[in-house]
Amino acid sequence: MERSNLLPIGDGILRSTILTVVFMIIYAIIMTIIDLSDKANSIFYLVTTVLSIMYxxxxxxxxxxxxxxxxxxxxxxxxxxxxxxxxxxxxNTPGLDNRAIMKFLLALGVGALSGMLGINI
Known part of the structure; x- marks a missing residue:
């Protein structure tokens, strides 16, 4: 990886992190109004992660x-x-259980596919 590629990668990570923070703030506001289940929380976190990595x-x-x-x-x-x-x-004390490993592998897959998509857009 060339040095000139580090800045766009860092910028992409920063943008995805900012997008995550924005989604979390919106979700926190929604949660103050509506009581949501743990399943809805898990789905929201997964969708937020996928969209942020894609972006x-x-x-x-x-x-x-x-x-x-x-x-x-x-x-x-x-x-x-x-x-x-x-x-x-x-x-939080997130462990490296099967769920965390699957989430990481999903993130790698989404990143790879989004990268291929980004080249072809």
Missing amino acids: GSIYAVRKINKKGWLTGMIVATLYMLIIYVVSLIAG
């Missing part, structure tokens, strides 16, 4: 314009790492 990956790949699948996977990996660290700082 960040496509943005980074459009700037770099090559190796879309690799760039998308890098954005997804770093995004998930940031989410994991923030979760640890917030006091």
Whole structure:
């Protein structure tokens, strides 16, 4: 990976993180009005993660314009790492169970596919 590609990747990660924060704020406002189930929370978090990774990956790949699948996977990996660290700082103790591993693999897949999509748009 060239040094010139690091800035668009960092920008894609930043944009995906900001999108996640915006979605979470909107969801927090909705949760103050409506009581939602744990299943609805899980679905929302999954959709937010997928959309954020897609946005960040496509943005980074459009700037770099090559190796879309690799760039998308890098954005997804770093995004998930940031989410994991923030979760640890917030006091959650996320373990590396099957669910976490599946979520990470899903993020890698979404990143790779979004990167390929970003090249072809």
